[in-house]
Amino acid sequence: xxxxxxxxxxxxxxxxxTGRWAVLHPLGHAEFxxxxxxxATVRAWARDLLTGRVDDSxxxxxxLLLSEIVTNSVVHSDSGRTAAGSITVCLGxxxxxxxxEVIDDxxxxxxxxxxxxxxDSDGGRGLLLVEAxxxxxxx
Numbered sequence: 001x002x003x004x005x006x007x008x009x010x011x012x013x014x015x016x017x018t019g020r021w022a023v024l025h026p027l028g029h030a031e032f033x034x035x036x037x038x039x040a041t042v043r044a045w046a047r048d049l050l051t052g053r054v055d056d057s058x059x060x061x062x063x064l065l066l067s068e069i070v071t072n073s074v075v076h077s078d079s080g081r082t083a084a085g086s087i088t089v090c091l092g093x094x095x096x097x098x099x100x101e102v103i104d105d106x107x108x109x110x111x112x113x114x115x116x117x118x119x120d121s122d123g124g125r126g127l128l129l130v131e132a133x134x135x136x137x138x139x
């Protein structure tokens with residue numbers, strides 16, 4: 001039995017007709033509770049799916065960036081603000097790419113953006129890392 005519940009990935013349903021999923025082989029998708037403790041669960045899930053399929057450096061980068069994005073979803077979206085909030089993560093490989101998709105419950109009050117973090121701030125660097133380390137990202 002899979003320890004991670006499967007969820008429908010919005011792109012997986014249309015992958016044959018979309019450019020991105022036409023070249024990607026979906027590895028898996030799972031839904032996680034919109035809780036801070038889910039960040040570690042997402043890291044373990046991604047590591048399980050990608051180990052042996054990508055080199056260690058790429059694996060470490062994907063796991064780090066997923067941690068940042070899932071943390072943002074928990075902190076800044078309705079996924080972390082409501083009792084039934086959830087986050088769906090989809091992973092795929094193909095065309096020399098690792099594709100990671102995080103779908104949260106959105107927010108009526110904010111959109112993701114890269115911001116300058118204060119030097120002594122505990123947070124605010126997640127999307128800076130994504131911007132610096134990912135080939136591409138978007139919302």
